[in-house]
Amino acid sequence: MKTLRKDGANEECSEQVKILLYIYRKTLNHFGDPMWWPGEGAWEIAVGAILTQNTSWTNVEKAISRMKSLGIFTPEEIMRSDEGSIAHAIRPSGYYNQKAKKLRFLAAWVLREFDGDLKKARERDLKSLQKEILNLWGVGQETADSILLYALDLPVFVVDRYTIRILTRFGLPLSPNYEKAVSEVKNLVEGWNKNVQFLNRLHALFVLTGKEYCKARPFCDRCPLREKCHTAKSLLEEGF
Numbered sequence: 001m002k003t004l005r006k007d008g009a010n011e012e013c014s015e016q017v018k019i020l021l022y023i024y025r026k027t028l029n030h031f032g033d034p035m036w037w038p039g040e041g042a043w044e045i046a047v048g049a050i051l052t053q054n055t056s057w058t059n060v061e062k063a064i065s066r067m068k069s070l071g072i073f074t075p076e077e078i079m080r081s082d083e084g085s086i087a088h089a090i091r092p093s094g095y096y097n098q099k100a101k102k103l104r105f106l107a108a109w110v111l112r113e114f115d116g117d118l119k120k121a122r123e124r125d126l127k128s129l130q131k132e133i134l135n136l137w138g139v140g141q142e143t144a145d146s147i148l149l150y151a152l153d154l155p156v157f158v159v160d161r162y163t164i165r166i167l168t169r170f171g172l173p174l175s176p177n178y179e180k181a182v183s184e185v186k187n188l189v190e191g192w193n194k195n196v197q198f199l200n201r202l203h204a205l206f207v208l209t210g211k212e213y214c215k216a217r218p219f220c221d222r223c224p225l226r227e228k229c230h231t232a233k234s235l236l237e238e239g240f
């Protein structure tokens, strides 16, 4: 994929922006406004971003509800508890030993840097904040970006496997290396539109499309994107 210029003058870039706009409009019209992310306040959203790794949202909700009822939820409560008790509280979310450790690293950082109030992180420079979150134990790009966008309302685009799959099937020339492809898509979207509400919706719409239609075996015949998607066109020509 060519380097994409922020001013949109690059022809390839503007073609790709047109594709993104098409995807956004079609899926918004199809699914309606997704109104993400469920969660009360910045801390709960950040906890959800850790717990949602490799599990369904229903399990995250169960885990958060158990954390609250056991009094192991706020950064202070988490730091007062041992990893075993946290793991017990978040058991429904799966991978609970690892996630308990991640929550302790996140809670310690929030207490140390922001006196327990994650919202204060908004006062930091975005680039250094991104680095700090990525340096926390067990926090990868997607989780860090989810915290920045959904918990802190900062202009960051969250790219997940559904996004890469859909854009690749659309014919965007993304790198075959997943990490590189993620950063190509982030550069493209963030260089084009920094509106938080838009970024929030766009990610949610990619996830909904991926879960509903663009699965490992795609259901193009019902997908709202079929008219302009390269993969849908070739499947149609092959008679699928």
Ligand code: SF4
Binding pocket: 166, 169, 170, 213, 214, 215, 218, 219, 220, 221, 223, 224, 225, 226, 229, 230, 231, 232
């Ligand atoms: S038309 Fe098919 S391949 Fe294209 S995004 Fe939809 S489900 Fe995926």
